[in-house]
Amino acid sequence: MTRAFTATVAIVSIAALVVFDLVVAPPNPYQAPAVFALGSGSAASGGFCGALPK
Amino acid sequence: MTQAAVSDVPAERPASVGFRRGVLILAGLVMIGLVALFVGARYGLLLAVGLGLGVLLEGMRFGFAGPWRAMILRREPSGLVAQLLSIALVAIVAIPLLTSHAGELVGAEAPIGFAMVGGAFVFGACMQILLGCGSGTLVNAGSGNPVALVALPFFAIGSFAGAYGLIWWTNLGALPILQFRGVTGLVITLVLLALVAGVTLWRAAPGTVWLSRRHALAAVILAGLAILYLAVAGQPWGVVYGLGLWAAKVVNVFGVDLSGSAFWSAPGSVARLHASLLTDYTSLSDIGLIAGAFGVAAWRRGGLDAKLPNYRARAWVATIITGFLLGYSSRLAFGCNVGAFFSGISTGSLHGWAWFVAAFAGAFVGIRLRPILGLEART
Numbered sequence: 546m547t548r549a550f551t552a553t554v555a556i557v558s559i560a561a562l563v564v565f566d567l568v569v570a571p572p573n574p575y576q577a578p579a580v581f582a583l584g585s586g587s588a589a590s591g592g593f594c595g596a597l598p599k
Numbered sequence: 600m601t602q603a604a605v606s607d608v609p610a611e612r613p614a615s616v617g618f619r620r621g622v623l624i625l626a627g628l629v630m631i632g633l634v635a636l637f638v639g640a641r642y643g644l645l646l647a648v649g650l651g652l653g654v655l656l657e658g659m660r661f662g663f664a665g666p667w668r669a670m671i672l673r674r675e676p677s678g679l680v681a682q683l684l685s686i687a688l689v690a691i692v693a694i695p696l697l698t699s700h701a702g703e704l705v706g707a708e709a710p711i712g713f714a715m716v717g718g719a720f721v722f723g724a725c726m727q728i729l730l731g732c733g734s735g736t737l738v739n740a741g742s743g744n745p746v747a748l749v750a751l752p753f754f755a756i757g758s759f760a761g762a763y764g765l766i767w768w769t770n771l772g773a774l775p776i777l778q779f780r781g782v783t784g785l786v787i788t789l790v791l792l793a794l795v796a797g798v799t800l801w802r803a804a805p806g807t808v809w810l811s812r813r814h815a816l817a818a819v820i821l822a823g824l825a826i827l828y829l830a831v832a833g834q835p836w837g838v839v840y841g842l843g844l845w846a847a848k849v850v851n852v853f854g855v856d857l858s859g860s861a862f863w864s865a866p867g868s869v870a871r872l873h874a875s876l877l878t879d880y881t882s883l884s885d886i887g888l889i890a891g892a893f894g895v896a897a898w899r900r901g902g903l904d905a906k907l908p909n910y911r912a913r914a915w916v917a918t919i920i921t922g923f924l925l926g927y928s929s930r931l932a933f934g935c936n937v938g939a940f941f942s943g944i945s946t947g948s949l950h951g952w953a954w955f956v957a958a959f960a961g962a963f964v965g966i967r968l969r970p971i972l973g974l975e976a977r978t
């Protein structure tokens with residue numbers, strides 16, 4: 546068995562996770578923010594490991 | 600990143616190589632295009648940045664755990680100096696931007712505390728046991744490293760569990776959030792980075808390369824991608840939040856009540872639990888890291904032909920436990936080598952410096968534990 550197998554498992558697992566999530570929580574492109582946060586005028590609101598939850 | 604011998608395989612025809620590489624480029628562009636079209640342009644761009652990070656880290660064999668190991672074991676400073684250079688380049692842009700665009704952009708905002716320092720120490724040890732940090736585990740998994748592949752789901756579970764109790768751990772004792780801002784903050788950050796680089800070079804073994812061309816180039820590109828990430832997302836590059844969110848989403852779908860966790864019941868966390876993963880910045884860059892590393896491994900001639908190594912059972916048990924601890928400790932530490940060390944220091948958070956000291960101390964322990972746990976031949 547080679548790394549081709551494990552790499553394929555990794556990429557298929559990620560694809561499966563994304564498909565699972567698309568079913569559970571479909572995105573809405575009409576609520577998309579501006580391309581760049583810098584200069585958008587909107588407050589940053591993403592989750593980040595280097596901060597306490599808001 | 601490679602732990603196995605390359606098998607004897609027949610040479611691939613040039614036309615076949617070209618076709619495979621064309622498919623890889625097309626697949627990357629289609630992924631970015633689909634996310635940009637059906638989720639939003641910002642998210643497509645962040646996926647592109649994540650893919651770029653994966654291509655960079657795997658393609659230029661640049662990382663965090665390996666250079667620390669090289670410095671500790673062989674006193675080779677190049678990789679660590681490159682990390683410090685990259686952090687300095689980001690800081691030169693990020694700290695003034697964070698000062699002038701407060702609110703629109705946020706840096707790392709985490710308190711130094713008992714659990715934070717302890718978590719960083721454990722993370723530093725664990726990243727040496729597995730030879731994979733936050734970004735490294737994702738990149739290694741994408742390029743087919745079986746140890747990283749096994750560790751990754753437990754990393755995610757650990758990140759979820761660590762976040763679950765994060766507030767309790769932090770309440771054991773922590774300082775107020777301390778940040779370097781403005782010109783003074785930038786100067787302090789650069790002086791501290793220069794001091795660490797100076798000590799690193801002073802401790803370097805005679806005749807070693809201080810900063811290789813490959814490491815220097817990787818450091819500059821990494822800094823460029825990290826700055827772009829900050830400008831697009833409004834927050835610094837991170838890894839472990841996304842992994843914990845993946846586990847939390849799975850748990851949530853199965854009806855597990857998360858209201859007992861101050862972290863997962865916070866309004867922002869609840870909103871992200873019910874939003875698409877493709878709108879979570881760290882998830883997008885995590886996916887990009889795995890896919891980008893996969894792309895590089897598949898791009899190389901024979902890149903995925905290496906035979907998988909045979910480890911004893913205790914090595915796999917150690918991999919599972921260490922993977923979980925990587926996730927748990929990085930949440931207590933308010934980030935891994937990316938969110939706390941790289942992004943913390945480069946955005947002026949004092950917790951990034953505390954993380955670095957504690958994790959580097961832990962690395963000495965991890966290097967000693969790795970052979971004991973069966974993950975390499977004992978010397």
